[in-house]
Amino acid sequence: MAAEIKNPFQGTGGRRIVERGIERSLLISGTVAVIVVFFIILYLFRDAYPAFRNIGLGKILTGMKWNPAGEPPSYGAYPLIVGTVLVTLGAMAFSIPLGIGSAIFISEISPSRLKTGFKFLTELLSGIPSVVYGFFGLVIMTNWLRIAFDQPTGESWLAGSILLGIMALPTIISVSEDAISSVPTDYKEASLAVGATRWQTIRRVVVPSALSGITAAIILGMGRAIGETMAVMMVTGNAAILPEPIMNVFSPIRTITGTLGIEMGEVAAGSSHYHALFALAVILFIIVLLVNSSALFILMKLSERFRPSGKKSLFQIPKIVAPLLKKVLWGAVALLVVYYAYVRGGTRGGLEAVVLLAFSLALLTFLARKSSPRQGQKIVFSAISGSMAVVMVLLGVILYYIVVKGIPAISWDFLTQPPRDLGRAGGIFPAIMGTLYLIGGAMLIAIPPGVGAGIYLSEYAREGKITRLIRAGIDNLNGTPSIVFGLFGFAFLVLYLDLGISLLAGMITLGFMVLPTIVRTTEEAVKSVPQSMREASLAVGATKWQTIRRVVVPPAAPGVITGVILSVGRAAGETAPIIFTAVVFSQRFLPHSPMEPVMALPYHLFVLTTSVPDSLHNAYGTALVLLIVVLMIYAAATVIRLRYRRTVRR
Amino acid sequence: MNKDITRDGKANGSSQSVITTQDVNLWYGATHALLDITMEIKTNNVTALIGPSGCGKSTLIRVFDRMNDIIDGCRIEGKVYFRGKNIYDPDVDVIEIRKRIGMIFQKPNPFPMSVYDNVAYGPKVHGITARSHLDEIVEKSLRLAALWNEVEDRLDQSAIGLSGGQQQRLCIARALAVEPEVILMDEPTSALDPIATAKIEDLITDLRKQYTVVIVTHNMQQAARISDFTGFMYLGKLIEFGRTVQIFERPGQELTENYITGRFG
Numbered sequence: 024m025a026a027e028i029k030n031p032f033q034g035t036g037g038r039r040i041v042e043r044g045i046e047r048s049l050l051i052s053g054t055v056a057v058i059v060v061f062f063i064i065l066y067l068f069r070d071a072y073p074a075f076r077n078i079g080l081g082k083i084l085t086g087m088k089w090n091p092a093g094e095p096p097s098y099g100a101y102p103l104i105v106g107t108v109l110v111t112l113g114a115m116a117f118s119i120p121l122g123i124g125s126a127i128f129i130s131e132i133s134p135s136r137l138k139t140g141f142k143f144l145t146e147l148l149s150g151i152p153s154v155v156y157g158f159f160g161l162v163i164m165t166n167w168l169r170i171a172f173d174q175p176t177g178e179s180w181l182a183g184s185i186l187l188g189i190m191a192l193p194t195i196i197s198v199s200e201d202a203i204s205s206v207p208t209d210y211k212e213a214s215l216a217v218g219a220t221r222w223q224t225i226r227r228v229v230v231p232s233a234l235s236g237i238t239a240a241i242i243l244g245m246g247r248a249i250g251e252t253m254a255v256m257m258v259t260g261n262a263a264i265l266p267e268p269i270m271n272v273f274s275p276i277r278t279i280t281g282t283l284g285i286e287m288g289e290v291a292a293g294s295s296h297y298h299a300l301f302a303l304a305v306i307l308f309i310i311v312l313l314v315n316s317s318a319l320f321i322l323m324k325l326s327e328r329f330r331p332s333g334k335k336s337l338f339q340i341p342k343i344v345a346p347l348l349k350k351v352l353w354g355a356v357a358l359l360v361v362y363y364a365y366v367r368g369g370t371r372g373g374l375e376a377v378v379l380l381a382f383s384l385a386l387l388t389f390l391a392r393k394s395s396p397r398q399g400q401k402i403v404f405s406a407i408s409g410s411m412a413v414v415m416v417l418l419g420v421i422l423y424y425i426v427v428k429g430i431p432a433i434s435w436d437f438l439t440q441p442p443r444d445l446g447r448a449g450g451i452f453p454a455i456m457g458t459l460y461l462i463g464g465a466m467l468i469a470i471p472p473g474v475g476a477g478i479y480l481s482e483y484a485r486e487g488k489i490t491r492l493i494r495a496g497i498d499n500l501n502g503t504p505s506i507v508f509g510l511f512g513f514a515f516l517v518l519y520l521d522l523g524i525s526l527l528a529g530m531i532t533l534g535f536m537v538l539p540t541i542v543r544t545t546e547e548a549v550k551s552v553p554q555s556m557r558e559a560s561l562a563v564g565a566t567k568w569q570t571i572r573r574v575v576v577p578p579a580a581p582g583v584i585t586g587v588i589l590s591v592g593r594a595a596g597e598t599a600p601i602i603f604t605a606v607v608f609s610q611r612f613l614p615h616s617p618m619e620p621v622m623a624l625p626y627h628l629f630v631l632t633t634s635v636p637d638s639l640h641n642a643y644g645t646a647l648v649l650l651i652v653v654l655m656i657y658a659a660a661t662v663i664r665l666r667y668r669r670t671v672r673r
Numbered sequence: 674m675n676k677d678i679t680r681d682g683k684a685n686g687s688s689q690s691v692i693t694t695q696d697v698n699l700w701y702g703a704t705h706a707l708l709d710i711t712m713e714i715k716t717n718n719v720t721a722l723i724g725p726s727g728c729g730k731s732t733l734i735r736v737f738d739r740m741n742d743i744i745d746g747c748r749i750e751g752k753v754y755f756r757g758k759n760i761y762d763p764d765v766d767v768i769e770i771r772k773r774i775g776m777i778f779q780k781p782n783p784f785p786m787s788v789y790d791n792v793a794y795g796p797k798v799h800g801i802t803a804r805s806h807l808d809e810i811v812e813k814s815l816r817l818a819a820l821w822n823e824v825e826d827r828l829d830q831s832a833i834g835l836s837g838g839q840q841q842r843l844c845i846a847r848a849l850a851v852e853p854e855v856i857l858m859d860e861p862t863s864a865l866d867p868i869a870t871a872k873i874e875d876l877i878t879d880l881r882k883q884y885t886v887v888i889v890t891h892n893m894q895q896a897a898r899i900s901d902f903t904g905f906m907y908l909g910k911l912i913e914f915g916r917t918v919q920i921f922e923r924p925g926q927e928l929t930e931n932y933i934t935g936r937f938g
């Protein structure tokens with residue numbers, strides 16, 4: 024009888040088991056993701072170690088000559104490191120202002136019914152594969168630069184920077200736009216309510232509140248620029264020299280990634296050259312690590328300020344940094360002007376461009392300073408709208424050339440036949456199918472552990488040293504250049520596991536490449552669901568998993584899907600990770616098993632452009648098809664996302 | 674400007690009116706949220722707006738400082754005179770209006786900045802840069818908002834760390850710092866506990882000496898306690914408007930009486 028008395032608050036055993044099971048499986052997927060991350064890092068170091076031991080880190084870093092074919096070979100990476108830094112700085116110099124301007128335009132100025140349009144066009148820009156950028160750069164842009172600046176060749180630092188800047192733009196725009204749009208309306212209303220203008224509100228409340236997001240956007244854009252291989256390799260001329268003088272933007276230049284892309288394919292496994300290339304990859308990895316970590320550090324400091332107990336107010340850092348930055352910027356502009364006026368007085372084009380830029384900037388600042396808040400707002404708003412316009416024009420020009428010149432090449436045969444005469448004739452059917460196989464496989468490999476790990480990190484993992492370490496590892500791999508994944512795939516999958524150059528090796532490499540992105544976007548999306556919603560659900564007696572499944576995941580789903588879309592698009596257009604792991608050029612048939620190599624669209628385009636003379640016609644056709652494949656993926660995913668949003672709203 | 678224009682309102686007050694509305698209609702897309710609102714707000718008085726949820730109180734109070742401007746698809750017809758000038762005229766600068774008509778929101782919304790920067794925000798955007806002048810304004814506003822003693826020694830700490838009631842008074846200080854003539858409050862105490870609420874109510878009573886206050890509230894006792902005039906709204910209409918004593922003791926409409934006595938469907 025006494026046994027009849029039960030604890031009325033005891034849960035059923037079944038529910039507890041389900042909860043436990045789900046937590047376990049999420050933990051496992053998280054573990055898989057983390058192991059992959061750390062394994063890749065370790066493996067890179069393993070293969071680079073012989074080079075550091077035999078040549079010495081100091082000699083590699085400071086050596087002035089990179090000449091692996093010499094007698095004896097020399098492996099001095101200094102010019103390559105400088106090349107990477109210069110190209111990236113050049114790219115950032117114009118993509119940061121353009122990108123942030125456009126982000127502000129989209130979220131704060133553009134009429135709301137055009138917002139989606141602008142966002143879509145920006146996404147389009149990020150959907151253009153890097154090899155297509157490289158193709159455009161090589162066949163169109165370098166010519167323009169050569170003629171405009173009266174240079175012997177357009178393949179230069181400048182060309183690389185312009186291309187990289189354009190490629191970094193969509194990242195900078197969409198991430199900052201997200202950050203700016205998510206600033207609570209409360210803040211804006213409070214600012215407007217005391218009579219601030221829209222611009223004052225943006226400058227003093229919206230942008231500072233979104234600052235951590237904007238910083239992240241810039242870092243992500245920078246990571247993209249540093250790690251980009253194909254586009255850079257195609258337009259920078261690849262001479263392993265320092266520009267002479269150092270600010271000569273018309274000099275050819277060679278980056279670390281370019282070197283890896285060019286040389287990895289023809290190196291004997293296990294040779295000193297092979298290990299030297301891995302050493303380069305490690306150096307590249309560490310540069311990215313440093314950039315990312317400094318960004319993470321800033322982000323951490325900023326988020327501390329948001330915490331209730333924060334001793335300091337939010338805007339302390341910018342207050343100190345902003346004027347300093349301004350000074351540095353103006354100093355740099357002044358230096359450039361002086362430099363052009365004196366040192367390169369001969370090249371008129373460059374001088375004019377820089378002086379004009381500096382002058383208009385100065386005029387703008389001056390006008391905005393001197394005029395009333397309202398006039399200031401008008402001036403600033405037109406500059407901001409201008410930056411959006413520039414971005415749209417860039418997109419328009421690239422699309423115009425690819426579409427107009429690509430259409431004549433496309434026919435039924437082109438889409439359904441294998442290539443003939445080294446791709447000058449025939450079609451690209453095997454390349455289309457190869458690309459679809461590759462991304463399909465990559466997604467199957469990456470999505471389950473990626474999404475699981477993201478949810479685990481956000482909802483289950485206790486904040487602590489280990490979680491932070493995991494997040495740092497994933498973040499760093501997220502910014503890791505795709506060519507590094509290519510190297511890993513080559514060394515571990517192709518050589519060590521003896522998968523050979525094969526579809527499977529390519530799928531795994533691409534899957535690993537997008538894994539960190541999926542983990543982090545999932546985590547961010549899930550985390551952004553307000554705590555009050557979780558509390559409300561838990562308060563009515565829902566279990567943790569019920570809360571996650573019914574309350575947390577639905578509003579987060581569009582964010583997760585966006586992350587996955589971006590990954591798919593990225594995987595479809597990537598060349599660097601598959602170049603040594605999965606593709607061959609002249610394959611005429613489809614693979615019969617995952618162990619055979621495949622053709623892929625980006626690689627086909629790359630080879631046609633750089634190695635097959637007189638194939639321009641079919642190259643344009645290939646570029647257009649690649650573009651359409653990628654855009655179709657985006658479109659499909661966008662539809663899914665929009666539909667999801669609608670059902671969630673109900 | 675013709676400052677001394679006064680119009681006939683429904684209220685039989687003696688003092689001057691600051692804000693007068695005439696046949697104001699407002700739509701959110703196809704939703705007709707305000708119907709023919711005509712009323713006036715008297716200087717140095719507290720005017721309360723009451724009515725069931727969704728009747729348009731927030732919408733109406735936001736009409737007074739054009740905060741609805743930032744809502745997409747919101748359309749307004751009719752006239753709203755502030756000091757004799759229709760604030761919806763094309764030549765009116767909305768910034769100027771918001772400077773002179775402050776607003777406090779339902780949920781305390783301090784910026785994630787320091788206490789000091791929150792209060793100094795308004796003066797700064799209006800061009801005051803001298804630190805000593807700002808210090809003065811910040812102290813004065815915080816004192817007016819009865820918050821000074823509590824935050825005096827933590828001015829440079831994040832405002833997010835304040836309690837809900839302190840945050841709301843900080844928001845009031847932030848509004849006062851630009852020296853508005855009218856202060857609009859949309860359920861300023863609904864997120865607060867009784868003690869914090871009492872403090873804000875005392876504050877409102879004090880503010881009445883220098884400012885004109887319009888307050889939206891769900892709390893009938895609050896309206897009765899602190900307001901001089903009361904407007905009762907229902908389904909987008911201003912059903913009745915008059916002196917608070919009259920509205921609460923001798924309501925002219927049955928709807929009003931039902932609502933006040935709590936007999937409401």
Ligand SMILES: Nc1ncnc2c1ncn2[C@@H]1O[C@H](COP(=O)(O)OP(=O)(O)OP(=O)(O)O)[C@@H](O)[C@H]1O
Binds near residue numbers: 702
């Ligand atoms: N941004 C908007 N878009 C569309 N309709 C809106 C919007 N804001 C309010 N409404 C509608 O207008 C009507 C009046 O809303 P309002 O917020 O003014 O009510 P309220 O009296 O303040 O209610 P509460 O007491 O709940 O705050 C409601 O029917 C509401 O659904």
Ligand SMILES: [Mg+2]
Binds near residue numbers: 731732859
């Ligand atoms: Mg309301």
